[in-house]
Amino acid sequence: MPQPQKNPGFAVVLSFFIPGLGQIYNGQIMKGLIFIVLASFFGFLTVFLIGYILYPLFWIYNLYDAYNTAKRINERSGY
Numbered sequence: 001m002p003q004p005q006k007n008p009g010f011a012v013v014l015s016f017f018i019p020g021l022g023q024i025y026n027g028q029i030m031k032g033l034i035f036i037v038l039a040s041f042f043g044f045l046t047v048f049l050i051g052y053i054l055y056p057l058f059w060i061y062n063l064y065d066a067y068n069t070a071k072r073i074n075e076r077s078g079y
Helices: 008-017 021-025 029-048 051-077
Strands: none
Touching: 008 021, 008 051, 021 029, 021 051, 029 051
16 A cells, blocks of 8 residues: 655655654654654753754754655655
8 A cells, every 4th residue: 555645845844843753744753753852962962062063963964854755755655
């Protein structure tokens, strides 16, 4: 049974506001929860300044991953 089509733009918007939410939308529940925990950890690290480097890098990767995963799901579904 083919998976329902995913909207890559919607996945990015979800991940823009809450890192990991786009992954959950794409059906990657565990990955999304891990991303939420990592985003929280990197956000906490801003207290020690290194978080100001790590969080934005992770956040950008999170957006990239949500978009590309949704596109791959659509390609495999034949949409």
